Structures are given as C-alpha cells and as structure tokens.
Amino acid sequence: MTNRQVADLLRLIGDMLEIKGEVIYKSLAYRRAADNIEALGRDINELWREGGLRDIPGVGAALENKLDELLGTGRLGYYDKLQEEIPIGVVSLLSIPDVGPKTAKLLWEELGAVSVADVERAAREGKLRELPGLGVRSEQRILEGIASLYRRTTRIPLGAAWPVARELVQALRSRLGIQMVEPVGSLRRMKDTVGDIDLLVAYEEPEQATAAFTALPQVAEVVSHGPTRATVILHNGLQVDLRALHPERYGALLQYFTGSKDHNVALRALAQRKGLSLSEYGFKRGEEEVLCPREEDVYRILGLPWIPPELREDRGELRAAQQGALPELLQLADIRGDLHSHTNWSDAAATLLEMAQAAQGLGYEYLVISDHTQGLGIANGLDVARLRQQRAEIEGLNKRFSGFRLLRGAEVEIRGDGTLDYPDEVLQELDVVIASVHVGLRQDKETITARVVRAMRNPHVDILGHPSGRLLGYREATNVDLDSVLQVAAETGTILEVNAMPNRLDLDDVHIRRAIELGVALCINSDAHSTGGLEVMEYGVATARRGWAEARHIVNTLPVEQLRKLLTRKE
DNA sequence: GCCGTTTTCGGCCCGACTGTTTTCAGTCG
Numbered sequence: 001m002t003n004r005q006v007a008d009l010l011r012l013i014g015d016m017l018e019i020k021g022e023v024i025y026k027s028l029a030y031r032r033a034a035d036n037i038e039a040l041g042r043d044i045n046e047l048w049r050e051g052g053l054r055d056i057p058g059v060g061a062a063l064e065n066k067l068d069e070l071l072g073t074g075r076l077g078y079y080d081k082l083q084e085e086i087p088i089g090v091v092s093l094l095s096i097p098d099v100g101p102k103t104a105k106l107l108w109e110e111l112g113a114v115s116v117a118d119v120e121r122a123a124r125e126g127k128l129r130e131l132p133g134l135g136v137r138s139e140q141r142i143l144e145g146i147a148s149l150y151r152r153t154t155r156i157p158l159g160a161a162w163p164v165a166r167e168l169v170q171a172l173r174s175r176l177g178i179q180m181v182e183p184v185g186s187l188r189r190m191k192d193t194v195g196d197i198d199l200l201v202a203y204e205e206p207e208q209a210t211a212a213f214t215a216l217p218q219v220a221e222v223v224s225h226g227p228t229r230a231t232v233i234l235h236n237g238l239q240v241d242l243r244a245l246h247p248e249r250y251g252a253l254l255q256y257f258t259g260s261k262d263h264n265v266a267l268r269a270l271a272q273r274k275g276l277s278l279s280e281y282g283f284k285r286g287e288e289e290v291l292c293p294r295e296e297d298v299y300r301i302l303g304l305p306w307i308p309p310e311l312r313e314d315r316g317e318l319r320a321a322q323q324g325a326l327p328e329l330l331q332l333a334d335i336r337g338d339l340h341s342h343t344n345w346s347d348a349a350a351t352l353l354e355m356a357q358a359a360q361g362l363g364y365e366y367l368v369i370s371d372h373t374q375g376l377g378i379a380n381g382l383d384v385a386r387l388r389q390q391r392a393e394i395e396g397l398n399k400r401f402s403g404f405r406l407l408r409g410a411e412v413e414i415r416g417d418g419t420l421d422y423p424d425e426v427l428q429e430l431d432v433v434i435a436s437v438h439v440g441l442r443q444d445k446e447t448i449t450a451r452v453v454r455a456m457r458n459p460h461v462d463i464l465g466h467p468s469g470r471l472l473g474y475r476e477a478t479n480v481d482l483d484s485v486l487q488v489a490a491e492t493g494t495i496l497e498v499n500a501m502p503n504r505l506d507l508d509d510v511h512i513r514r515a516i517e518l519g520v521a522l523c524i525n526s527d528a529h530s531t532g533g534l535e536v537m538e539y540g541v542a543t544a545r546r547g548w549a550e551a552r553h554i555v556n557t558l559p560v561e562q563l564r565k566l567l568t569r570k571e
Numbered sequence: 572g573c574c575g576t577t578t579t580c581g582g583c584c585c586g587a588c589t590g591t592t593t594t595c596a597g598t599c600g
Contacts, residue, residue: 416587
C-alpha cells in the first residue's frame, strides 16, 4: 500500500468514528496520523520494515498495531468491523457541503440514505425539512451543495491529474525507448481542472504503442483498444485516452489534440485563407499533403511563431502571434522565492529550519514565513507574543544562511468587518503581510467586498491572499467583487496572490490577465503546509502563464533587496 | 487515539457563521 492509500484509509476511519459519535479527538488522531504519513517523504512500508512506525508523529501504540496489520496483510479487522456499523455510503454523504457527521447520521438513520443520490431524492420530495434541526433553507442548501458536487466530480484538478500523467508518460517512454510521448488536451494547456487524461505517442509501429499502454501496471480496465487508440481506466479511477501515430505526423496530431477546440477552429480558418486545409494528419493543398513532424511546423506554415499551449484558448493569441506580440511567458526558473508558507508554529508540519532548507533545495533566495494569526484558532494562529518569539528564531537562523534568507511574515486574518487580526504596530514589524479571508465566506457581495477593500487599504498589507476563496471542485468563490478588488489593488499598490495550491489556483487565469492589464502586481505562492508543499509552485506558474504573465509581472521573480524595497512602497 | 521539564490521566479544537433555535447545534476552516 502506498502512503496515500494508508492515509486515505485512516481518514476514512476518522470519518466513520465521527459519524459514530466517538470523541472527536479520536477522529483527529486518525487524521493527524494520516497527514503525517502523507507528508512522510519516504515509503511507509520501508519504515514499517525497520520497525520505525512509532517515529511518525501521531502514531502511538494503538495505531502502530493497526498499521502493522494493515501493511502486513493488506487488511484491517478494525476497519472491517466499523464498516458493519457504518455503511461506507454514509461517509460519502460528508462530501456534500454543509453536511457533516451529525447530519449524515441523521439522514442515514431517519431516511436510510446511503448515497448522495438518496439525499437528493429525499430533498426533492421535501423530506429533509421535516427532520429535527433541519428546515426549508437547509434542504435548499443541501440541494445546492449536491449540485456543486456533481459539477466537481466531472473534472479533476490539474494538480491531481498532472502527476498521474507524468508517471504514465515516463513509463511509456522507458517501455518504448522513445521520447515522443506527451500529455495533450486541457492537461497540456494546464487548465485548472481537466476532464480526463489524454496522451499522445509517436511510434513507428503505433499498434505496439497502444499495446504497451494497455499493458501498463497502472491500468485497471481496458475500455477500448485499437491499433492507433486506446481508452483505459486506471486503478485510481481516472480515464486515460491514448492516440498513437507515425512520427512523421506527430506535430500535426500534437497540435490538434492539444486544442483548444476554439483555438483550432481559428487556426483552420487561417489555413483556409492561405489555400490550405488543416487536420489532425497535417495540411493539404488540394491533393498534396504537407506533413508536420514537429508542432512548430504547423504554426510556421501558417506564418506564425509557435504558440505556447497555455495561450491556446482563442483569447487573442493568434492576433498577438501575427503581430509578433506574444508574451514572453514566465517560467518556473524565474521564481526566486516563495512569499507564503506555514510552519509548525501554526498548522503545518515542518519546522522553520526544515522549510528553509527545502526552499534552498529548490534554488530559492528567500522564503516568507507567514503563519496564521491568533484569530484563526483552529490553525493554532500566533498571538503577538509567539509571533515575536518566532521572529527571534528566524533571526537566529538567518545568521546561519548565506545567499538565502527567511523573511518574517504573517497570513493575517481579515476579520468580518475588514479590520485585521494584528494591530498596525505589529504589522509594521513584519517584512511581508498577507491578508486573507478564511471565515465569513458567505457574506453578501457588498459586505465582503467592502471588507476586503478595507483590508487592502491598510498601508501595512502587502499581499491579498487567495483573493476569491474558491476551492476547486468543492467551494465556489466568495461573493467578493474581484473587479473592484483589482481596481483597488492597482490604486493602492496591493499585490495580489496567485495561490498555487492545486485546489485553489486563485487568482485564476482570467483574473490574472485582467490584473496585468490593470498594472496590478502579482506574486505566486505555494501556501506550503509542509516541505513538499513548496513544490506546487509549478501549478501557480502554469496558471499565471495562462494569464499571459511575464516574469516582470511577478514580484517573486525579483532579487531579495529589490523585493524588500518594493514591499515598503505603501508605507 | 496521542502525549508528557506542569500531567501515565486529563487535556487536546477555537471562533464565526448559519439556521433553527428562543439559548443552541452543526459546519467549516
């Protein structure tokens, strides 16, 4: 079993115990252990063989025994017994926003609901409003929650799909001994969510490529399998389509399957004006075929420079390409530091030193430590006394580094009324102040916009964190009026964050582009809650590229001294 | 269920918000 699978099972048990009504700390203990196992950075099986399970924080005698059984036999009697008490379907009800353990139990015991569909049916029949503690509004809210749930299950976050695709690409490259294997479709365009995974292979014998694909160990089920294409379902439930063609047509096929559909339509129209027709097999001029082994060939024949996949949304990229005005897109290597990270001083796993070392390992010149503030009690937010203790430790660490420094920051709560969670004189002590909304997410548009704007007008606030508050596939953005926020950002010089966490990617591509138009400065941050969490930066960079961002638009491409200078400009 | 220079038992997860409440329960971060 992988660390992830073990962690998922422990979380599932945590959920079951909560529904059962066990003391909450038991569930929390399971979840804490799950988090630590996932953040382990090494194979739990190896640790188990070494007898080191107890070294994992949050694993005591009881969990050690259970993990021992689980890793040794692949089964867990305790879990099997729990399943007899709490059907797994009841746990699935927790995926509905606003349905927690109590409501899930109620729905199960009173209505026999063991699936989201059961709940939906009962809600439509008006049965939920009759249950104790629920009313018409709860019934309505649960229905809306289910609707948003259905919207989500159809798409996969980029951050979940990309590692899977990368693994498949590498497996195929090594099995076939070739390089020309690539993810295509919305995945290659780095859209924030993708519908499925599409792969492309150029191979002399396409049928051998599809055969190698369907034989991969990740494949659970072969849905269809022909000489040039195959569709499979992986063990993790994702669907993957593969197309294979002879290398002489690879460029045309790559271009075609990367899309977007709208981009391709525009491209074909351009081809027609030049007396050509363009398809997935290449160009035709009358009966004469023009093959495109490389993707650049497709664009070159149309008189265009190659257009990066992230721009291919028919949002003006063809015109820009014709005018020689394509942006020189930001690259991951341009990023010199990360302006948003958490440590075990608040709700994260790693120490200051571990985070600093991980950041240095990524080649960064600086890392901002921005733990939560006191108002976010659940995250163990820092009060002023602890903030100052942390400051002392950071200053001590900085004496040991060369060519790298930790900057002192905080992710400060924007309270319900737009005031901040630290007084100004404390904010003033910090190198970087990120202001974020975590509570009161349902405020109406006027209230929440005024609240955020008030925070941005504080001269000590450098960055507005995850501006829309969306959680991909789970929670819509808040009602905040992003247009107004962007205007105020331009006016006040507040930097807007592109939060790179795969379930956030917030700002999104569209608002990034708008921000750039308005002259709003941006930064891209991992919001890391573990050392490994720093590595999500690539998704933020990809999202910024989709928003036409160049390095000059992103403040954390600056060397540290220029950055520090920039950060004082509001004060 | 974990953990311990305050404790081997008793803390640990607090506060805002919402809806259903007329004093509170459930959810969320």
